[in-house]
Amino acid sequence: MMRKTFTTLALFFVFSHMAWANPQEISSGDTAWMLLSAALVLLMTPALAFFYGGLVRSKNVLNTMSMSFSALGFVGVAWIAVGYTMAFGAGNLFLGDFNFAFFNNVTTAADNTGLGVGAITIPHLLFALYQGTFAIITAALISGAVVERMKFPAYIAFITLWAVLVYAPMAHWVWGGGIMAKIGDLIGGSFAGLFALDFAGGTVVHINAAVAAVVVALMVGPRKDYAKKAILPHNVPFVLLGAALLWLGWFGFNAGSAWASGELAAVAFVNTAVAPMATLVAWNLLDIFKKGHATAVGTATAIVVGLVAVTPAAGFVSTFNAILIGVIAAFPCYFAIEYRVRTKLDDSLDVLAAHGVGGFTGAILTGVFAQKTVNAAGLDGLLYGNPAQLVIQFVAILVAIVFSAVMTYLLVKLIGLVLPIRPNEKEEGLGMDITQHGEEAYTSGEGAILVLDSELQAAEASASVREFRPVLT
Amino acid sequence: MKLIVAMIRPEKLNDVLRALYKIDVRGFTTSKVEGHGAEAEVVQTYRGTTVKMTLNEKVRLEIGVSESFVEPTVEAIMSAARTGEVGDGKIFVLPLDKVYRIRTGEEDAAAVTPVPLSI
Numbered sequence: 127m128m129r130k131t132f133t134t135l136a137l138f139f140v141f142s143h144m145a146w147a148n149p150q151e152i153s154s155g156d157t158a159w160m161l162l163s164a165a166l167v168l169l170m171t172p173a174l175a176f177f178y179g180g181l182v183r184s185k186n187v188l189n190t191m192s193m194s195f196s197a198l199g200f201v202g203v204a205w206i207a208v209g210y211t212m213a214f215g216a217g218n219l220f221l222g223d224f225n226f227a228f229f230n231n232v233t234t235a236a237d238n239t240g241l242g243v244g245a246i247t248i249p250h251l252l253f254a255l256y257q258g259t260f261a262i263i264t265a266a267l268i269s270g271a272v273v274e275r276m277k278f279p280a281y282i283a284f285i286t287l288w289a290v291l292v293y294a295p296m297a298h299w300v301w302g303g304g305i306m307a308k309i310g311d312l313i314g315g316s317f318a319g320l321f322a323l324d325f326a327g328g329t330v331v332h333i334n335a336a337v338a339a340v341v342v343a344l345m346v347g348p349r350k351d352y353a354k355k356a357i358l359p360h361n362v363p364f365v366l367l368g369a370a371l372l373w374l375g376w377f378g379f380n381a382g383s384a385w386a387s388g389e390l391a392a393v394a395f396v397n398t399a400v401a402p403m404a405t406l407v408a409w410n411l412l413d414i415f416k417k418g419h420a421t422a423v424g425t426a427t428a429i430v431v432g433l434v435a436v437t438p439a440a441g442f443v444s445t446f447n448a449i450l451i452g453v454i455a456a457f458p459c460y461f462a463i464e465y466r467v468r469t470k471l472d473d474s475l476d477v478l479a480a481h482g483v484g485g486f487t488g489a490i491l492t493g494v495f496a497q498k499t500v501n502a503a504g505l506d507g508l509l510y511g512n513p514a515q516l517v518i519q520f521v522a523i524l525v526a527i528v529f530s531a532v533m534t535y536l537l538v539k540l541i542g543l544v545l546p547i548r549p550n551e552k553e554e555g556l557g558m559d560i561t562q563h564g565e566e567a568y569t570s571g572e573g574a575i576l577v578l579d580s581e582l583q584a585a586e587a588s589a590s591v592r593e594f595r596p597v598l599t
Numbered sequence: 600m601k602l603i604v605a606m607i608r609p610e611k612l613n614d615v616l617r618a619l620y621k622i623d624v625r626g627f628t629t630s631k632v633e634g635h636g637a638e639a640e641v642v643q644t645y646r647g648t649t650v651k652m653t654l655n656e657k658v659r660l661e662i663g664v665s666e667s668f669v670e671p672t673v674e675a676i677m678s679a680a681r682t683g684e685v686g687d688g689k690i691f692v693l694p695l696d697k698v699y700r701i702r703t704g705e706e707d708a709a710a711v712t713p714v715p716l717s718i
Contacts, residue, residue, distance in 0.1 A: 358650065463647045466647065467646070
């Protein structure tokens with residue numbers, strides 16, 4: 127995508143005698159920042175586990191947190207196996223090729239041979255892993271819509287396949303040289319030369335995950351207690367801890383998306399700091415005027431909404447415009463959350479309202495506020511004389527929504543043929559921690575009697591122990 | 600002998616304990632409980648969800664006392680736990696058939712803490 131061209135151009139001036147040679151010389155500064163960025167983005171998934179885990183009831187906290195943690199393993203391995211090459215292999219307009227399956231041919235040289243991206247100045251190996259951390263967090267985001275009521279094996283199967291079959295293609299379209307990177311030329315006419323601006327993944331990550339979340343939530347159905355009983359967050363400090371760690375990790379997500387250290391990374395870094403600040407102010411004030419209190423859950427939510435909204439814009443807009451994006455995004459997301467709980471859609475932790483509405487607002491506002499004076503490799507937006515960019519942003523979002531919705535629907539249907547998706551009411555009532563994982567989060571051990579090996583066989587045979595054992599049946 | 604059961608505000612527990620120690624009542628059990636009384640319900644909001652909390656946190660005290668300690672104990676609790684606002688709690692005084700001290704097997708008045716001076 128174009129910000130890579132920016133790096134390339136910069137290098138052209140510095141090393142003009144060898145600008146297009148492959149491999150590039152490794153930049154130790156870029157590599158240092160990207161090593162850290164990869165670790166920061168990896169941290170976002172455990173952070174999400176705390177954010178989501180605090181929002182559910184105590185009987186479901188381990189299940190909810192495992193939905194994120196297990197993504198680190200299953201999606202991570204799937205990414206290395208086939209996800210990466212499908213996303214970033216040169217391939218065609220729709221899908222990468224399989225040259226880099228299992229990280230084959232992924233070397234430590236700054237070599238973009240066979241990749242659908244511009245020149246890189248960091249080891250290809252690091253680039254490949256950095257991109258994997260995005261796939262993991264995106265898949266884990268979906269879990270917020272189906273917490274407290276989905277069989278764990280079916281969930282694992284779903285996010286693993288989703289990361290490969292939905293995330294990887296879309297990443298290819300936007301970042302790997304696919305259709306969204308060439309969307310202007312594909313539409314033609316006055317749109318020629320334009321492309322969808324998505325700096326760090328507003329469309330690929332947030333809109334994509336949110337649409338999938340809604341589809342899965344509708345297919346799995348609402349929790350049995352939804353809209354009947356009060357369902358309260360069991361640990362608000364966890365929610366705040368998660369928000370804090372997400373914010374920290376997001377610096378790697380957004381500023382790391384410069385794929386280099388330097389001016390562009392600094393722009394994205396500052397925007398990642400200021401947009402959530404602005405959202406937080408707007409959200410607290412909305413809370414005070416509407417409810418009489420600035421809520422802590424609201425503060426945590428605001429931070430995430432601000433981060434989501436600035437994600438596509440991070441490397442394309444000025445600091446002032448990033449603040450505007452943060453403030454503006456607070457309003458549709460705030461009212462979307464207020465409205466959603468009154469509907470039949472049990473998108474339990476508001477993936478749609480935070481990531482979907484926030485991602486949509488951010489992607490559109492990127493088309494409004496983007497400036498070439500901020501990033502020469504970007505494009506101007508509506509306010510800077512390029513109204514056509516807004517159309518491009520809309521088309522890209524629309525393509526993402528349709529693709530994500532259709533593919534997610536098919537995947538859940540497919541998995542439903544093989545694995546049970548929904549636990550029965552009794553299991554749901556007892557909680558997913560006991561029924562899906564055979565553990566409890568907050569147990570004192572009182573009343574727990576040690577089962578000796580010699581007794582185990584007899585115990586296995588007794589119905590009272592066997593009942594919660596096999597999650598697959 | 601009587602069993603005195605009192606429901607008090609959690610934030611008044613320290614005051615009540617101090618008052619009980621002052622009159623030498625040193626044997627009791629406390630537990631955290633929740634209940635509903637005459638208080639107005641507290642409204643909370645979590646994201647878009649508004650709930651009213653119908654149960655209020657209280658501390659439950661259980662004190663087995665000999666007859667001479669009943670009135671001082673009740674008075675100590677009453678004065679230390681009172682704020683004058685709705686929600687100060689209740690004191691129940693129940694007849695007590697039998698008391699055993701597990702360590703020694705002592706019974707009744709010899710088994711309550713403190714042991715009354717008269718025996």
